[in-house]
Every structure is written in C-alpha cells, then in structure tokens.
Amino acid sequence: MTTRHRQRADEILRYARKLDTYVIDAVNAIDDNLSGWPTSTPGANPGTAPVTIGELDPETPVMGVVNRLEGLPADPVADDMAKLNDHMRKAEHHVRVAAIIAMKYAVPRLDRTTIAKRLAASDASSWCTNHLRHGMQEPRREGGTECQWCADFKVQWKTDAPAKVLDFRSRGVRLDAVKIRRMIGEARQEAQAAKRAARDERAAAS
Numbered sequence: 001m002t003t004r005h006r007q008r009a010d011e012i013l014r015y016a017r018k019l020d021t022y023v024i025d026a027v028n029a030i031d032d033n034l035s036g037w038p039t040s041t042p043g044a045n046p047g048t049a050p051v052t053i054g055e056l057d058p059e060t061p062v063m064g065v066v067n068r069l070e071g072l073p074a075d076p077v078a079d080d081m082a083k084l085n086d087h088m089r090k091a092e093h094h095v096r097v098a099a100i101i102a103m104k105y106a107v108p109r110l111d112r113t114t115i116a117k118r119l120a121a122s123d124a125s126s127w128c129t130n131h132l133r134h135g136m137q138e139p140r141r142e143g144g145t146e147c148q149w150c151a152d153f154k155v156q157w158k159t160d161a162p163a164k165v166l167d168f169r170s171r172g173v174r175l176d177a178v179k180i181r182r183m184i185g186e187a188r189q190e191a192q193a194a195k196r197a198a199r200d201e202r203a204a205a206s
Contacts, residue, residue, distance in 0.1 A: 012095060016095075019088070023084075023088075026084070027081075027084075030077055030080065030081045030084075033077040034075075034077055034078060034081070125140075126139060126140060127139065127140060128140050128145075128146045128147035128150055129145045129146055130146050130147075130150040130160050130161060130166075131147065131150065131166060133160075134163040134166055134167075136166055136167075136170065138150070149161075149169070153165075157180065157184060159184060162183050162184055162186070162187035163187070164183045164186070164187070165180060165183050165184075
C-alpha cells in the first residue's frame with residue numbers, strides 16, 4: 001500500500017509540473033483561437049459570435065459552454081478550455097483534501113508543551129551561548145554560536161568574557177585592559193572555588 005501511494009503521489013507531481021510548465025502558453029493560445037473564432041478556427045460555427053477566455057468561467061462545468069453559446073454545438077477550442085478549467089478545479093480540490101488528510105496523520109499534534117519546547121529551542125539557537133550562560137541575550141553572529149563581540153574577546157584574551165565584563169558592557173561602561181584582567185582573574189577564582197565546594201559536597205555525601 002505504501003508503494004502504491006508513493007507512486008500515485010509521484011505521478012500527481014509529475015503531471016502538476018507539466019501543467020505548471022505549459023498552462024500559461026496553452027491558455028494564451030486558446031485565447032487567441034477563441035478571439036478569432038469563428039473565422040480563424042477550423043470547424044468553427046460561422047453563425048456564432050466569438051467567445052473570449054474571460055467569458056469562460058473556471059467554475060463552469062464542461063457542458064456549461066453549450067448553454068453559454070445558446071444551445072449551439074461547442075467549438076472544440078472552447079470545449080477544451082472548459083475541460084481544462086473543470087479538471088484543474090477538481091484537481092486542486094482533491095489534492096488539497098488529500099494533503100490535509102496526509103498532514104493530519106503524518107505531522108505530530110502540537111500541544112502547548114511541544115510548542116513551548118520548540119519555541120525555546122528556536123529562541124536559544126538565536127542567542128550568543130556565552131551571554132546565555134550568564135543569563136543575558138545577545139544575537140549570534142552569522143554562522144557562529146557566539147556574538148561577534150564575545151568571539152573577538154575570546155581571540156584577544158584566550159577565554160570567554162566573564163559575567164562582570166558583559167554586565168559593564170551592557171551598561172555602556174568602558175573597561176581598560178587592567179580592569180578586564182582583574183575581572184578575568186576573579187571569574188577564574190570563583191570558578192575554582194565553586195569546583196572545590198562541589199567536590200567537598202560530593203565527598204561529604206559519600
């Protein structure tokens with residue numbers, strides 16, 4: 001069953017591409033023939049006035065053309081135009097309904113929890129990882145995980161920008177090299193102290 005549905009979907013797509021390629025040229029050609037009918041179209045009824053494409057409603061069934069021409073036999077070109085409109089209308093409807101049914105079962109249902117998780121993941125992927133580490137938000141640079149400022153800071157100072165440095169920068173305070181070195185040193189001391197505290201806590205619990 002899966003193979004048959006795959007083949008049918010491929011066939012629909014193949015003909016849809018052909019239709020997309022040729023439909024405009026075809027409609028223009030039909031329009032030219034209808035505008036010149038009955039004199040320029042072989043087999044046309046000379047007693048019937050010309051019909052333009054604007055008079056052929058896409059929602060009008062094939063047999064509606066006969067009624068529009070006051071009961072006279074439909075011209076072959078007008079008949080083809082009506083058939084084209086009718087089949088395109090039906091194809092659009094049926095493919096749309098089939099797609100809706102397929103999506104109903106193929107796409108997981110999104111509840112509030114799922115949506116919240118996706119938004120959080122999407123949101124987190126937009127911000128600089130170093131800023132997020134310290135509870136701040138700064139857009140990432142294109143193609144990177146950090147903002148340009150943090151990336152440049154790491155290149156210059158061989159370490160991530162500490163929270164204090166980011167805080168001063170966010171408030172527009174300019175820092176000289178001496179202050180930055182001091183803040184980097186303080187951040188390292190705090191990190192080492194936190195590691196020792198965690199190690200001592202694990203040792204006490206064992």
